[in-house]
Amino acid sequence: MARFIALLFAVLTVGAAALTYYNVGMEETHFDDPTSVRSGSHGGGLGSGGYSPGK
Numbered sequence: 001m002a003r004f005i006a007l008l009f010a011v012l013t014v015g016a017a018a019l020t021y022y023n024v025g026m027e028e029t030h031f032d033d034p035t036s037v038r039s040g041s042h043g044g045g046l047g048s049g050g051y052s053p054g055k
Contacts, residue, residue, distance in 0.1 A: 019025065
């Protein structure tokens with residue numbers, strides 16, 4: 001019985017590793033243009049240090 005459980009665990013582990021490697025069931029990932037993400041937090045003008053004091 002213990003041998004069967006060990007074999008089952010090994011098969012499931014190898015199966016999970018294979019599914020992870022081939023990205024099965026994973027959502028397609030992509031990255032947007034880095035200039036459009038948080039464009040106000042980096043420089044680009046005189047006196048811009050990345051800090052905004054707010055209202």
